[in-house]
Amino acid sequence: MSVIAIQSKLRDYTVHFQNDVSFIEGFTRFPQRLFVIDENVWKLHGTGCLAALADSERIIFPVSEERKNLVGVMELYDRLMECSAKKNMTLISIGGGIIQDITGFVASTLYRGLNWVFVPTTLLAQADSCIGSKTSLNYKRFKNLIGTFYPPSEVYIFSGFLQTLEKYDFLSGMGEVAKLHIMGGNDSISAFAVALPALLGRDDDAILLAIHRSLMVKLSYMEGDEFDTGRRNWLNYGHCFGHALETVSDYAIPHGQAVVVGMLVANRVAVQRGLLSEVFAQRLAEQFLGPLLDFKLELSGYSMVEFITAMRQDKKRVGDGLVMVMVTDAIVMVKVDDVTPEEIEMAVQSFS
Template sequence: MMRIASRIHDYSVHFEEGLDFLARLDGFFVVDANVLRLHGLSALGALDRDRLLPFTAEENAKALANVEEVWDRLLARGVRRNGTLVSIGGGIVQDVTGFAAATLYRGIRWVYVPTTLLAQADSCIGAKTSLNYGGYKNLIGTFYPPHEVHICPAFLSTLSEADFCSGLGEVIKLHLMGGAELTARLTAEMERVRRREPRAVLEAIRRSLEVKIGYFEGDEFDSGRRNLLNFGHCFGHALEASSEFAIPHGQAVLIGILFANRIAVKRGLLAEQTARALEEDLLIASLVVRPTARHLDTARILDAFRRDKKRTGPGLPLVMMAERHAMLQVDDLDAEQVALATGELAARLCA
């Protein structure tokens, strides 16, 4: 069990071997419809229909209308301030139900059971909930952690290869941010993780969460050190947009790390040799979706980079890793540097 300190409320993360723990959970359940179908969830079979809302997890479901549906169902059941919402699913279910739990009565008890690798190894902690709005992703949100998180890698057996590898991108990012030793360990265990061996996956998840805690505890509201968790995301978001989301999030993050490493080499922060070794042993080896030349078209990337809603100054922001895995953020990236590194990436990845 892990305990996480939060300015909102402290919470606990429990590691579960099988699905028996579900029988001990009580409250109103929102469950990813695919998870319900694939795992049967017999422990939930006895639930009255008015205690269970199957949820279709699509990106456009992260909308206020779906939050309203959760509020309505909770209110119809007479849920009061001391009621509990249990949600089972990936990041989409997490974002919608977390927002609903944070806002009903200004916060009801919320138990979250993540079912994707991304949610288990990354998003389930850190307290962010986000909705899409006005054509922008994650524009509206709250900080509100679950009261309890239950991680059970058994859910991952049914995850599509694309979704598993997307989660793997965040796992790799967090290991890189955790230092050389953790990175070497993940590299050595990567084959077992890719085969989804439960012990190897569980250990990779546990290590990822420990690293993430180290970056947000004490900076829960995104003001300084926590921003470093955007490693790979500055370019990654631009690539997701320029590929019209053909490149899954975590895979775009891996390419974003390749990009950041190239800039770090050009600025003399990272040795060429270190960048090349990481590229070959871990980063390119974990890419299952390759970008096309159109996805890496400089004009499209720059346009998406400039429209990043988190940008506040004239220069472009970038989180980089320096030698000895030291993390830093700059805000002075210019179009010429972006174009040069994007061109190099296109030559390396789109051949």
């Protein structure tokens, strides 16, 4: 199966696409290895895909946003010390974005860096977060405020894990897949529109193709900007309003779903500014984004003041205005940093 080789200033790494889970047996090449596995994944796959790990040294870790912080990290440090973790150990994590963030942070800090292998098991982690080197922890009520840049040395993608994902988590991942396909240009937009029914039916081949394309698009935006100071910022399309919606909904709306709404709102602002045509915005809304929403889009129940306050707290904002990444008809991304609360309000009102 195919491999994507990624060059990083931190260390080069590889993403391996797999047809089955035989790669797990290959982990015996790491003499000192310790698995950290998402508790739900272990419950669902411990006697199936992951049966080869029955006798392996492992930590089964329950995940939640409330544990994706320094307390969760300290818990994991303690567990690793109980397992006599040494500098030459390889940490192998199996799970979604939360397991990735906690174990990645631990791997980057314990003994100033452990070898780390990641097996993503959610669509969001397979199609988006597994590359890009970021580890992120929540601090108090601030999401992803603390973090490091630390790539795993190897990533293994087996789409069979996705069959057991709850619909809610699957659609959340689809939000990021849609974002990356839009950012990939006209060909990937058309490919996504054609593949959408198969993707929603969780067809393995369609999913693998979409994951591969998503990662290649993400990679193209990271090129030359690994540490997110310029071009990579455009990947924040849908995230400026999306993060605010996550905060205001008290995280009841999962990340990728909030990103879908964020793209719809960003597109409305882009139409108002003459950056995007009404026709293209409608096409994106009807063919791409609308079908991915797991709930009826109704923003009038939220407070506009809270949206604006949350957008002002965006950790990437440096000036006075509100920041938003938008897409144009020519699929050129633009980052606008003088968006006004009135523009957001007008866009939000169109979803009331």
